[in-house]
Amino acid sequence: MLIREATPEDWPTIWPFFHEIVAAGETLTYPTGLAVDDAKDWWYQTPPNRTVVAVNEHSTILGTAKMNRNHMGNGAHVASATYLVDPAHSGQGVGRALVEYSVEWARAAGYRLMQFNAVVETNIHAIALYQSIGFRIGGTLPEGFHHPTQGYVGLHMMYRPL
Structure with missing residues (x-):
């Protein structure tokens, strides 16, 4: 698997799974x-x-991530990221590769921490993945997310020192 910069030409491939997930x-x-x-x-x-x-050996897009500064000013040393894996390629290590890549990107860019602001507490696979890479739950906003089938559930703030 190769992780490379996304180009505008990638959007028509990203959009269908982006739309499905969102x-x-x-x-x-x-x-x-x-x-x-x-x-x-x-x-x-x-x-x-x-x-x-993230692309495979056939240049098929398997997933995508966006990585950014999470805060400004005196919090500008905190990075964040969001990940989307095409459901057709879930369970193949794409999410793990993207998370590990983003941690290395943040470290190389000089950030001291990574923070995920809103991890839905019912997203147990993502939480387990993040925790396996060293992220911890820093707090939970009870009923911070209105899940379409489970009602109001919590949003975790997760973080990891770099």
Whole structure:
């Protein structure tokens, strides 16, 4: 698997699984009806932030991540990231590769911490993955997320020193 910078030409491949995941309303705090152009504007980051894709040996896009500064000013030493894995390629280590890549990116860019602001507590696979890479739950906002089938559930703030 190769992780490379996302290009504008990648968007038509990213959009279908981006839309599927966001429209399901189970894991991200994005509007479920986000339009294609707005979604692209939200997803693609400008330097020094990054948007990347994970591709296989056939150049098939398996997943994507956006990595960015989480705070400004005196909190500018904290990075964040968001990940999307094409459901057709889940269970193949794509998420782990993207998370590990983003941790290394943040460390190389001089950040001291990574923080995920809103990890839905029912997203147990993501939580387990993050914890296996050294992230900890720093707190939970009870009923901070309205899950489409489970009702109001908590949002974890997770962090990891770099």
